[in-house]
Amino acid sequence: MALVLNEDQQQLKDAAHAFIQDKSPVSALRKLRDEKNPDGFDRALWQEMVELGWPGIIIPEEYGGSEFGYTGLGVVLQEMGRTLTASPIMSTVLIGASAYMLGASEVRKKAMLPEIAAGKKIVALALEEGPRHAPYNIATRGGPSVDGYRISGEKTFVLDGQVADELIVVARESGEPGDRDGLTLFLVDANAAGVKITPTRMADSRNAANITFNGASASGDKIIGEKKKGADVLDAILDRARIGLAAEMLGAIEVAFETTVEYLKTRQQFGRPIGSFQGLAHRAAEMFCEVELSKSVVLDALSAIDDNRDDIAQAASLAKARLNDTFHLISCEMLQMHGGIGMTDEADIGFYMKRARVAAATFGDSAFHRDRYATLEGY
């Protein structure tokens, strides 16, 4: 597929842009933070997104979606990224709907995907057990019991875990932490007995949760993917999550860069605009190149999913690593080039830098993805 948006995708992007700029500027995130909103997002805004059909973008029409593809979802995430908009679209649609589409039985798909498309359910992936992304490093056990399965273990950094209706829990049936074999993805009711959810507030003003499972009950046929072979579907889900997150990061990068260039043109020191100094101008030009390369890898990765290419994993690691690094660079330069004002809470700059760091730590930092890319490429 060509690396340009088609007309429909461009229209969706324009519409999302107008909506987000109007309804969810950065001040909306600031308000959520200042109010200490327990949900971590604005439910009224989420309802409006539901009415626009956003939760159903990637879901096939037969399950109540609009089948607009990952590139369609990507442009919406990119527009949301511009203003750092918080919503359950990442947890529930990008990850939750993808998981169901990739690995649920027909019965489960029919039951759940229309609910997601209609914005009636929030789904969260309970994966991580340590502070750094390690998808196979799972100690949480899923073992058979008289009435199905029991799950015990501790999960951390579960995105939207504090508001989820259903949890996709990565648990180990056999083997040791670190093994790729032996994992199963159980679907667990967030309100079930033995599930203890503790909300955590992150630096980027978005919420997550630590979740303890103490013999929570699960069923052998309420799963995603295959039993003990859950890593296969988990990798595919995570690649979609990484690519979608990269699209969101791209939007934030664009604003951070545009804002910085504008400041270089207007801020006067020594009687001239600071952008006339080569020490800053060359750094801005280098950033421009990094941003252009970032646009290309995101578009390529999104179309890799839509075209069902066999190199989705490479495209995902390429996109996530590059967007991590570019967002880090641009947000740090944004602060430095703004000088003292960048250190104040009143400016939005800090929000972008905090989001850059949390996003980078989500689903694999750059070192993780360089290692993975090299392995996939056979070296």
Next chain:
Amino acid sequence: MSDLEQFRQETRAWLEENCPPSMRTPMPEDETCWGGRNAVYKNPDSKVWLDNMASRGWTAPMWPKEYGGGGLNKDENKILQQELGRIRARPALSSFGIWMLGPALLEFASEEQKKHYLPPIVRGEIRWCQGYSEPGAGSDLAGLQTKAEDMGDHYLVNGSKIWTSYANFADWIFCLVRTNPQAPKHEGISFLLFDMTSPGVTTKPIQLISGSSPFCETFFDNVKVPKENLVGELNKGWTIAKALLQHERTMIAGMGSGPGGGGGSGLRSPSVVAKKYAGEADGRIADPALRDSIAAHNMNSRAFGLTVQRTTDEAKAGAPPGPASSMFKYYGTEQNKRKYELLLQAMGTQALGWEDSTFEEHELSITREWLRSKANSIEGGTSEVQLNIIAKRVLGLPE
């Protein structure tokens, strides 16, 4: 069958008949065909291949037929390139006339000049060199001092150029000269063509750190140039110079975006080379720090390749041409330099041999190519000049 499919069939059949078998083998550097009056064909098939391709105008496939070109549209040219690639055909002709001068003449020259100069370029009969840089005008190219005085029926050229690629082999030169010393520097420059055998022209090769001498100093001592050899308007040569520089940048950036978008293939691929020289453990490059550096480099190359592709796709979709050439020149050449640094890092002393038989031939070439790559970010506008262009013309940062 669609017209394009028919074109492909015909092209394939024609190439089958007209591309000599030895022209489908990897090309040693000393068999590169540059054409020209004094061309020496080490392999006689090179001349056959050049003449066959030139007879179709396919050495310049997209130039109009009336000027000797192939008259192909974009889609047909793409098919031609694919079919050439399919049989691994060598380039029939390497030519600054085709890559740089021709596009500028098509845009700026008079009808008479196009008819006169373009067909011999297509046929590889005249080899051109570029007279741009001067000892005192490098990055500040518009500061050039070589002057052309109006003597009534001719111009009299005096001065010198430097870094003139292959001037010692060239038949003609396209040259920037100062025709109005009083005007602001960009407004007193003209674009002149003249024969290198004109009395008063001398060249002197410059030996480089890589041991080769692709560049010359070129001296002009009272060289008489006919007035009809002026391209475009008098004192408006800077516009032509800039357009031509864009073609040059695209050409140089291409050096860093070969197979795999600058990742390099075979014995120029850092990952292949690292496994061979630095060792392998469980299918991985044994040195984890080197492996990480190579992955980072290859990922940047892939991202760069995708950006070239995206720019092409956007142009096809009708987007206005972006500032691509400066970004590509900057990023592509820096990336090519990094590739050679990684190759050296992986190969250790085996990439530091100068001559003698204890080294493989490709190892000795990597030493030389590494040194040659250092010029990539200087020639055709330094990296710093490209960053200036991006900052000012793309981002609109103030002077």
